[in-house]
Amino acid sequence: MNLLETNLFNKKIKNPFIIASGPCGNFEELSEIIDINNLGGITTKTITKEPKIGNKAPRIVNLNDGLLNSIGLENKGIDYFIENEIKRIEDYNTLKIISIGGYNEYDFEYMIEKIDDYDIDFYELNLSCPNVNKGGATLLNDKKLLSKVIERSCNSTDKPIFLKFGYESNLEELVKIGVYNGASGVTLINTLKGMKIDINTGKPILKMKTGGVSGSFIKPMAVHCIYKIREKFPYLPIIGMGGVFNHEDAIELAMAGANLIGVGTAMMMDPEIVNKIIKNTAFYLSSKNKNFEDIVSKSHERTDNYVL
Numbered sequence: 001m002n003l004l005e006t007n008l009f010n011k012k013i014k015n016p017f018i019i020a021s022g023p024c025g026n027f028e029e030l031s032e033i034i035d036i037n038n039l040g041g042i043t044t045k046t047i048t049k050e051p052k053i054g055n056k057a058p059r060i061v062n063l064n065d066g067l068l069n070s071i072g073l074e075n076k077g078i079d080y081f082i083e084n085e086i087k088r089i090e091d092y093n094t095l096k097i098i099s100i101g102g103y104n105e106y107d108f109e110y111m112i113e114k115i116d117d118y119d120i121d122f123y124e125l126n127l128s129c130p131n132v133n134k135g136g137a138t139l140l141n142d143k144k145l146l147s148k149v150i151e152r153s154c155n156s157t158d159k160p161i162f163l164k165f166g167y168e169s170n171l172e173e174l175v176k177i178g179v180y181n182g183a184s185g186v187t188l189i190n191t192l193k194g195m196k197i198d199i200n201t202g203k204p205i206l207k208m209k210t211g212g213v214s215g216s217f218i219k220p221m222a223v224h225c226i227y228k229i230r231e232k233f234p235y236l237p238i239i240g241m242g243g244v245f246n247h248e249d250a251i252e253l254a255m256a257g258a259n260l261i262g263v264g265t266a267m268m269m270d271p272e273i274v275n276k277i278i279k280n281t282a283f284y285l286s287s288k289n290k291n292f293e294d295i296v297s298k299s300h301e302r303t304d305n306y307v308l
């Protein structure tokens with residue numbers, strides 16, 4: 001019996017572990033190291049309508065327990081993706097999540113229409129990248145535009161659409177706008193804005209000065225976001241991510257309310273880590289005589305008996 005098997009939108013998923021958008025590119029290198037088909041799913045790096053060269057270097061700093069990055073959504077654009085990458089991605093026997101980013105409703109609609117007939121499962125709208133000057137940030141600051149983007153995207157496909165947010169102060173309101181306009185789920189969380197200064201020069205290390213913090217530092221924020229959205233939206237599918245390095249981190253996010261668990265930064269440090277997390281989560285579940293779905297949202301149970 002597969003204790004890790006889970007279900008989303010009547011689709012069986014072999015385990016809840018997916019690769020978060022970005023750190024593993026579009027898996028070409030990763031597929032030489034691990035068997036992608038053992039994963040519950042993969043998320044592409046965010047694709048935009050036009051190619052983006054990204055931000056100038058230095059654009060990544062190692063923080064030991066995490067990273068500070070200002071990649072700036074570097075990618076070769078939707079046409080390149082369709083011509084060169086989608087066929088390989090279609091061949092994986094796992095959940096395929098396509099992350100897209102844009103500036104307005106037309107960008108998102110254009111990309112979804114181009115890609116919708118391929119064998120992919122969900123879309124993830126990246127509404128929260130902290131490393132682009134236009135796009136993510138302005139979308140979240142302009143609720144009318146945000147509503148239009150979500151509504152138009154949802155009307156362009158029958159496939160589920162997840163909305164990816166960061167640690168936003170008005171997260172509940174944003175999720176409500178998303179659900180109202182047809183989104184099927186949310187992905188929580190993207191990186192948090194941060195900075196590092198070189199104490200020998202006194203200057204910020206990143207060319208862009210600020211970047212997105214990922215890794216262990218942001219796990220408590222991820223747990224908080226997932227918990228508060230699960231509390232307000234008991235049945236909304238949530239993909240949780242932020243600082244998952246081992247099975248304990250993953251179980252924590254699941255108990256807060258995550259139905260699927262994304263692994264990002266940890267994969268850059270050890271590409272085989274996701275296999276260890278999968279194996280150790282299965283051990284944990286079997287030692288507790290539970291399956292994965294039994295522990296999802298466990299922290300919300302209104303009971304004195306919290307013992308698993």
Ligand SMILES: Cc1cc2nc3c(=O)[nH]c(=O)nc-3n(C[C@H](O)[C@H](O)[C@H](O)COP(=O)(O)O)c2cc1C
Nearest residue numbers: 020021022023046126189190214215242243264265
């Ligand atoms: C190098 C790097 C690139 C990323 N690129 C993207 C991206 O293209 N789209 C996106 O939605 N999130 C991107 N992210 C954010 C991750 O998907 C994830 O939300 C975040 O890093 C938190 O998870 P983690 O702590 O496991 O890395 C990126 C993160 C890193 C570290």
